[in-house]
Amino acid sequence: MKTSTSSSSSETKAPLLTLAATSLVAIFGCAALYQATMGFQVVSTEDGRRLxxxxxxxxxxxxxxxxxxxxxxxxxxxxxxxxxxxxxxxxxxxxxxxxxxxxxxxxxxxxxxxxxxxxxxxxxxxxxxxxxxxxxxxxxxxxxxxxxxxxxxxxxxxxxxxxxxxxxxxxxxxxxxxxxxxxxxxxxxxxxxxxxxxxxxxxxxxxxxxxxxxxxxxxx
Missing domain, CATH: 3.40.30.10 (Glutaredoxin)
Known part of the structure; x- marks a missing residue:
C-alpha cells in the first residue's frame, strides 16, 4: 500500500510541475515579447525602430x-x-x-x-x-x-x-x-x-x- 501511495503522489506532482514550468516559460516568453515589441505597440524590428x-x-x-x-x-x-x-x-x-x-x-x-x-x-x-x-x-x-x-x-x-x-x-x-x-x-x-x-x-x-x-x- 505504501508503494502505491508513493507512486500515486509522484504521478500527481509530475503534471503539476510540468504545468508550472510551462507557465513560467509562457510568462518569460510574454515578457520578452513585450520588451521586443516595446509594450506590444509594434510587431517587428522595423516598426520598433520607427517608433x-x-x-x-x-x-x-x-x-x-x-x-x-x-x-x-x-x-x-x-x-x-x-x-x-x-x-x-x-x-x-x-x-x-x-x-x-x-x-x-x-x-x-x-x-x-x-x-x-x-x-x-x-x-x-x-x-x-x-x-x-x-x-x-x-x-x-x-x-x-x-x-x-x-x-x-x-x-x-x-x-x-x-x-x-x-x-x-x-x-x-x-x-x-x-x-x-x-x-x-x-x-x-x-x-x-x-x-x-x-x-x-x-x-x-x-x-x-x-x-x-x-x-x-x-x-x-
Whole structure:
C-alpha cells in the first residue's frame, strides 16, 4: 500500500510541475515579447525602430560629404532651415533605388507645384563607395533633379558612412555582381538636423505631408 501511495503522489506532482514550468516559460516568453515589441505597440524590428525614432529623434552624424569643400552632413541638414526627406541609394541599382528615384521625381514636381521648396527638400545619399561626385552628378542628371530641391551626395569615409547608416537604421548587404541588398524608406529630418520620422518608401504622400507638418510645427 505504501508503494502505491508513493507512486500515486509522484504521478500527481509530475503534471503539476510540468504545468508550472510551462507557465513560467509562457510568462518569460510574454515578457520578452513585450520588451521586443516595446509594450506590444509594434510587431517587428522595423516598426520598433520607427517608433523609437519618433519618441527620441536622433542627431545625424557629422560625416564629410563629397561635395565641394567637403561639408559635414549634420551641418548640411541643420543649417538649411528646411525639412529634408532622405533616401539611401546606389547609382547602379536597378531595383528598389529605381522606385525611390521615381517617387522622388514625382515628389519634386509636387514640391514645385505647391510652392513648398522653401519648406521641404530631398536628398539621396549613396552608400556605395564607388559612387564618386562625378557619378552622382551624372545620376542626378538622369533623374532630372532640380538642385534647388533635390541633392545627391556620397560619404567617402567608410567609418563615417557606417555611422550614418546605423543612425538611420539602413542595412546594406553586398550581393553578387557588385550589387547590394538593402532596406529602403523615406527618412524625414527636421530643420534642427535630427531624424524624426521614417515612412514607407511606397508612401511618398505621407512622407511629404509629415515633412510639411514638421516644418510648420517648427515655426510655431
Amino acid at each position: 523609437e525614432i519618433e519618441r527620441e529623434p536622433r542627431s545625424v552624424p557629422f560625416a564629410a560629404l563629397d561635395w565641394p569643400s567637403r561639408p559635414l552632413l549634420g551641418d548640411v541638414l541643420s543649417n538649411d532651415g528646411r525639412v529634408t526627406i532622405v533616401s539611401f541609394i546606389y547609382t547602379s541599382c536597378t531595383a528598389i533605388c529605381s522606385v525611390l528615384g521615381n517617387e522622388f521625381q514625382q515628389m519634386q514636381e509636387t514640391i514645385r507645384a505647391r510652392g513648398l521648396q522653401d519648406k521641404v527638400r530631398l536628398m539621396s545619399i549613396s552608400f556605395d563607395p564607388r559612387d564618386d561626385a562625378q557619378q552622382l552628378r551624372a545620376y542626378a542628371i538622369r533623374q532630372h533633379a532640380d538642385r534647388t530641391i533635390w541633392n545627391f551626395a556620397g560619404i567617402p569615409d567608410g567609418s563615417q558612412r557606417k555611422a550614418v547608416l546605423d543612425t538611420f537604421g539602413v542595412v546594406v548587404v553586398p550581393a553578387p555582381l557588385s550589387e547590394y541588398v538593402h532596406n529602403a524608406a523615406f527618412h524625414v529630418v527636421g530643420p534642427s538636423g535630427r531624424l524624426e520620422k521614417i515612412d514607407d518608401y511606397d508612401s511618398p504622400d505621407r512622407a511629404l505631408a509629415d515633412a510639411v507638418a514638421m516644418y510648420d510645427a517648427d515655426r510655431k
